[in-house]
Amino acid sequence: MPKFTRPRALADTETHYCPGCTHGIIHRVIAEVIDEMGAQGETVGICPVGCSVLAYDYFNCDMIEASHGRSPAVATGVKRARPDRLVFTYQGDGDLAAIGIAEIIHAAARGENITAIFVNNTTYGMTGGQMAPTTLPGQVTQTSPYGRNTATDGFPLRICEIMAQIDGVALAERVAVIDPKSVSTAKKAVRKGFEFQKNKQGFSIIEVLSTCPTNWGLTPLKSIERLKNDMLPYYPTGVYREGAAR
Amino acid sequence: MERSLMKGNEALAEAAIRAGCAHYFGYPITPQNEITAYMSKRLPKVGGVFIQAESEIGAINMVYGCAATGTRCMTSSSSPGISLKTEGISYLAGADLPCVIVNVQRGGPGLGSIQPSQADYWQATRALGHGDLRIPVFAPSTVQEMADMTGKAFDLADEYRTPVMILADGLLGQMMEPVSFPEEKAPAARGEKAWAANGHGNARPKNIVNSLYLQPEKLEQNIKERFVRYGEIEKKYADAVSDNADGADIIVAAYGSTARIARSAADMARAAGIKTGTFRPLTLYPFPEKALREACASAKKVLVTEMSMGQMVDDVKLALECKLPVEFFGRTGGFVPAPSEIFEKIKSMTEV
Secondary structure, eight states: OOOOOOOTTBOSSOOOOOTTOTHHHHHHHHHHHHHHTTOGGGEEEEEOSSGGGGGGGTBSSEEEEOOTTOHHHHHHHHHHHOTTSEEEEEEEHHIIIIITHHHHHHHHHTTOSOEEEEEEOSEETTTTSEEOTTOOTTOOBTTBTTOOOHHHHOOOOOHHHHHTTOTTEEEEEEEEOSSHHHHHHHHHHHHHHHHHHHTTOOEEEEEEEOOOHHHHTOOHHHHHHHIIIIIHHHSOOEEEEESOOO | OOOEEEEHHHHHHHHHHHTTOOEEEEOOOTTOHHHHHHHHHHGGGGTOEEEEOSSHHHHHHHHHHHHHTTOOEEEEEOHHHHHHHHHHHHHHHHTTOOEEEEEEEBOOSTTOOSSBOOTTHHHHHHOSSSSSOOOOEEOOOSHHHHHHHHHHHHHHHHHHTOEEEEEEEHHHHHOEEEEOOOOOOOOOOTTOSTTOOSOOTTSSOOOEEOOOOOSHHHHHHHHHHHHHHHHHHHHHHOOEEEESOTTOSEEEEOOHHHHHHHHHHHHHHHHTTOOEEEEEESEEESOOHHHHHHHTSSOSEEEEEESSSSSHHHHHHHHHTTSSOEEEEEOOTTOOOOHHHHHHHHHHHHOO
16 A cells, blocks of 8 residues: 655745645645656656735746746746756646737747646636636636626636647646545646647647635535536636647 | 858847857847848858747847857847837846847837837836846947947857847948857857756756745845946946047037947037037947046037937036037937037037
């Protein structure tokens, strides 16, 4: 029986994440994959503005903090300078799907050999729960206090479906981290993305459906229920594109 | 040394490559497109990297990532594009990342014009992004200086871990003059900078490139440390040239391409019997205050001339501490002042 221990790529430190939030699971999944690939020394992680802004303290690899939305461009600069390195971004839905939509689309279109971990919890967590591009119709947030009204607030963006249209993409997969089986699938997806990158086969994005108990105003368990009942129908998990881009 | 006839923009690009800059990230905008085009042609031939980014914001953030790995890199743009880059420049300054940013100025505000301008002086010397920061700024006046100052800019950037700006204008970018280049340097060795985030190889503690300090004590300490370096840059790099300043009654101060016109105007003034000298800053931040005061030792009046409504004139007044009357003549909107216009202004200053 293998002993459950902290992955080497994960720092032995307290995180600032709220109780019940799934960021911790996602961090662990990434760190386990880095460990298994023996890539800790060659990895550069980029964490932009949002809940992941302090993640530079949580991973035991070289880390870069980036401005809001720009980490795919920053990752491009890193990767083009050091093509031998494993480069990942860790972005939230406001960061990637709103302010950073140009950077992520064009990094994908260039087929940059980088991996984006896209954490979708349908809200801006760090700033106190505002409406995100992924906020569901009717969802109450700080800036949609009467529920997201599609007549005035528009519609949510399905990022994996968009990414699947881009030829530079080797992997676009949506996963969740709500039970052991889905966590295992998420880990496999991250590994696939990193492998595509390592083999210089194109851009990879793994969208992880995540919870935000604090800003959703739900207990951690009820948050998981909401994710299952409300998010999964709108954001079905699965592989949207897979195969070497070049 | 071999001399080539080149546009200022091309000379600058070639000089950057020879300074060991093998990574360039740009976005098209007039009147700096020759830099981007030159890099796209040359860099792949020398094993370098050229990316036409999705925007100026994308380009400056690619510079941020590339510089974070300890690799020499640059971007270039023109006024409206520089405004877009200022977010990234602020982060570069806050994370102490060396790089070179070129502004081939055009008219503003807004879309302005594509004609030459010097209306970004305030932005370059005061406002290249939010926060407590300064960016060293070189002001070339010839195609040769476009090349020479680029090499210097990379060295200063590395020495003090700061972004550095070359503030040119559309005239300098587009004009052709003979230029000679220094011996080519090998691309700066990759990954040798102790602070670089380029994969620790399990051989050293991890590096973090970051500008976030949530504790006020740490942020203040960090900024104060950076301002010590700015102080050293001010002592070491402030530079200017003056001509015919000894015994001059009037000093005409100008930078960049306007300085060439100012010199012609000063020649006309001296031919008309007015003792006129010129002062030209080579660096705008740090502004060469001491050199200006020395050049103005005998002067009764100072004229500042720029392709703007008057921006550098502020630094001249600050340096002279109101001890001399300072007047201004400028053209803006894309107009380049004629020597005769500046001469008329000099003449008017001698009339009581």
